[in-house]
């Protein structure tokens with residue numbers, strides 16, 4: 001970045017033209033090369049802005065007046081869009097969102113991955129990009145002596161009461177509403193963050209898309225839940241499809257939603273869902289993709305890229321509850337899965353049994369970057385290796401092991417295009433060639449984009 005002082009001052013009003021969009025939905029305008037990030041501005045728009053913050057290499061601003069609107073601008077349908085921190089792209093048409101996400105992936109492939117020629121396909125989007133989330137977790141508060149539940153106002157912990165979120169499955173909204181009313185009726189007090197007192201912190205609801213089974217989780221500060229029996233009975237009576245009511249105790253001062261201890265108040269400790277032909281048991285604490293329709297698209301692509309004939313040994317790194325592992329096990333000789341959360345591996349093992357695939361899979365708890373080198377030392381050689389790491393991407397030592405192990409194919413599933421591009425560059429330098437990148441829109445109305453990419457070993461594909 002230049003050492004020149006910033007060409008704008010805080011609180012200054014200026015006219016700008018927006019050139020670009022960041023992944024989190026801010027418009028980017030440049031003043032003498034100095035970038036300004038402005039929420040809810042779109043590329044091509046001309047506007048008056050107020051400079052709100054000036055830093056060394058870049059600054060921030062707020063829209064005052066838009067002189068020329070983008071043809072892609074739409075009225076955000078959610079009435080609380082401007083207060084809520086959940087979505088960032090509702091003011092952009094869905095087609096515009098898909099184009100912006102494709103461009104973002106292409107840009108990082110060139111800038112970070114030094115892969116200007118890698119084919120990046122158009123984003124696979126949803127027909128109806130609303131009401132897709134299968135999991136809701138809402139903070140609970142008090143107003144005028146009664147319970148409210150909704151979301152935190154942007155950059156604060158003030159709760160706004162809300163009965164509907166339009167990216168949630170409607171059923172989820174109904175469950176949250178019903179549980180809120182029941183708890184209110186029985187005089188449950190909301191947890192007060194400042195005083196560290198009260199009972200109910202969050203209500204969580206998760207729905208199995210294919211099975212319509214419902215799990216309700218009451219996250220409480222205290223082990224004790226007053227009127228527990230009556231509350232549970234009312235939930236059974238009023239929430240159709242409920243199969244599991246769970247209490248999770250979180251007595252810490254923390255922003256992390258779930259605590260260590262979970263206990264079943266009624267029914268099972270899991271709900272079931274299907275993706276394609278595979279059935280999954282999902283417990284309260286396990287990671288499970290939030291957009292079931294698009295998960296099938298994503299895993300379908302991963303399976304296609306793995307190109308299995310039935311003879312292959314596969315490693316699934318960062319396997320969670322074994323979702324991708326079991327999807328692949330249907331078409332492979334053997335799948336090894338590794339995951340750091342012990343509860344998820346318990347679920348993965350149970351899921352293997354549930355689908356009679358236990359002879360084809362082996363799951364291990366641990367860090368992928370530690371377990372896979374051990375497997376390698378014990379003579380395990382994968383023909384296909386799948387990775388699906390969290391946002392920070394793969395550990396460097398795991399990439400080293402992949403390069404040493406030389407699986408013919410690598411399928412990289414990623415929820416952050418920037419770390420994907422970084423890791424693809426390392427694999428390219430280590431003898432792999434990236435054939436293609438397919439973005440999938442798992443999170444419509446937000447800036448997030450998931451990608452799946454296919455790599456082949458150059459020597460295997462005859463590429464030099």
Ligand code: SAH
Pocket residue numbers: 287288289317318319320321322323324338339340341344366367368369388389390
């Ligand atoms: N493939 C799964 C889960 C992907 S999310 C699915 O599609 O459902 C990423 C997973 O990586 C999480 O379950 C997380 O617990 C796990 N994880 C994070 N760091 C890890 C590490 N160093 N080694 C193994 N797993 C890790």
